[in-house]
Amino acid sequence: MIAVASTKRVLITGASRGIGLELAKYYKAQGWHVIAAVRNPAAATELHKLSQERIVALDVADERPLPRPPPPPTLLTKEDLMRQFEVNSVGPLLVARAFLPNLELAAGMRKHAISAYISSKMGSIEANVDGGGYCYLASKTAVNSLVKSLSIELGPRGISTVLLHPGYVQTDMNDQG
Numbered sequence: 090m091i092a093v094a095s096t097k098r099v100l101i102t103g104a105s106r107g108i109g110l111e112l113a114k115y116y117k118a119q120g121w122h123v124i125a126a127v128r129n130p131a132a133a134t135e136l137h138k139l140s141q142e143r144i145v146a147l148d149v150a151d152e153r154p155l156p157r158p159p160p161p162p163t164l165l166t167k168e169d170l171m172r173q174f175e176v177n178s179v180g181p182l183l184v185a186r187a188f189l190p191n192l193e194l195a196a197g198m199r200k201h202a203i204s205a206y207i208s209s210k211m212g213s214i215e216a217n218v219d220g221g222g223y224c225y226l227a228s229k230t231a232v233n234s235l236v237k238s239l240s241i242e243l244g245p246r247g248i249s250t251v252l253l254h255p256g257y258v259q260t261d262m263n264d265q266g
Contacts, residue, residue, distance in 0.1 A: 098195070102184055107135035107260035108207055113139060126184075130200040147184075170224045175238060177228035181206050182235050185250075190241075196247035204243070205251040206236050
């Protein structure tokens with residue numbers, strides 16, 4: 090019997106920590122070829138231990154943490170809002186555009202490809218009953234809308250787009266990672 094190597098391949102952005110790192114571990118354990126995208130490959134020590142197919146430098150935006158606790162809306166700046174949009178909304182769209190040829194190739198070979206995006210139910214307008222979190226919530230609402238548009242455009246090409254809400258996760262974003 091001849092063993093055939095897996096041809097399943099996944100690109101994970103933000104793979105050096107948190108949800109991205111856990112996804113990289115999961116897919117590696119499932120036998121997938123993992124391409125891990127991180128801002129600083131040299132500092133991704135946990136990721137290097139996993140022996141991924143490839144670790145690439147990819148900075149979707151120059152992210153910097155917002156002040157904690159979040160300032161009231163009267164103290165938010167345009168820069169605060171735009172930074173969250175760059176990371177959570179524009180970044181995923183730019184990654185989708187950059188890797189569209191790869192998705193189309195995969196869809197052509199396998200008749201189907203999947204492009205998944207991490208979002209949050211906090212991006213739901215209907216579910217926003219507490220207010221606050223202006224920058225984060227608005228940026229997640231925007232990515233939800235953008236991915237919906239991608240699903241309409243890419244679906245006929247055999248590319249499914251998926252929004253994933255991982256639930257509450259203890260990471261450095263909420264000072265518990």
